[in-house]
Amino acid sequence: MPPARSARAPRRAPVTRPKATRPSVLPGGARGIRWDRVSRVALLVVLLGMLFLYIGPARSYWSTVQEAKHRRADVARLKHENAKLRARRDALRNPAALEREARRLGMVRPGERSYVVKHLPKGP
Numbered sequence: 001m002p003p004a005r006s007a008r009a010p011r012r013a014p015v016t017r018p019k020a021t022r023p024s025v026l027p028g029g030a031r032g033i034r035w036d037r038v039s040r041v042a043l044l045v046v047l048l049g050m051l052f053l054y055i056g057p058a059r060s061y062w063s064t065v066q067e068a069k070h071r072r073a074d075v076a077r078l079k080h081e082n083a084k085l086r087a088r089r090d091a092l093r094n095p096a097a098l099e100r101e102a103r104r105l106g107m108v109r110p111g112e113r114s115y116v117v118k119h120l121p122k123g124p
Contacts, residue, residue, distance in 0.1 A: 091097050108114045 092101060106114070
């Protein structure tokens with residue numbers, strides 16, 4: 001029979017054993033899989049894949065922006081040309097301007113004779 005413990009005897013701390021750890025080197029010198037590195041590489045591959053998927057739409061967006069810029073320049077040029085043509089149309093509605101343009105093109109009124117004067121001295 002074990003000896004009886006006295007009521008005032010100090011209690012001993014329980015004995016703890018160190019937890020067993022897996023060796024970093026497997027038998028035969030082979031190393032285990034480093035899952036932290038594998039996950040980093042997998043994350044990098046996923047991020048590069050996502051970046052690759054954004055390249056096409058980004059290029060399309062950029063070309064659309066450039067095309068819109070060229071179209072706006074064309075519209076501005078055409079508006080300017082339209083304004084000039086409207087001003088010319090308004091000027092040609094005047095009968096005197098219409099006659100002046102017709103004579104510049106070599107036209108004559110019915111019943112008039114046209115004369116061509118050649119070998120005139122050039123002006124200063």
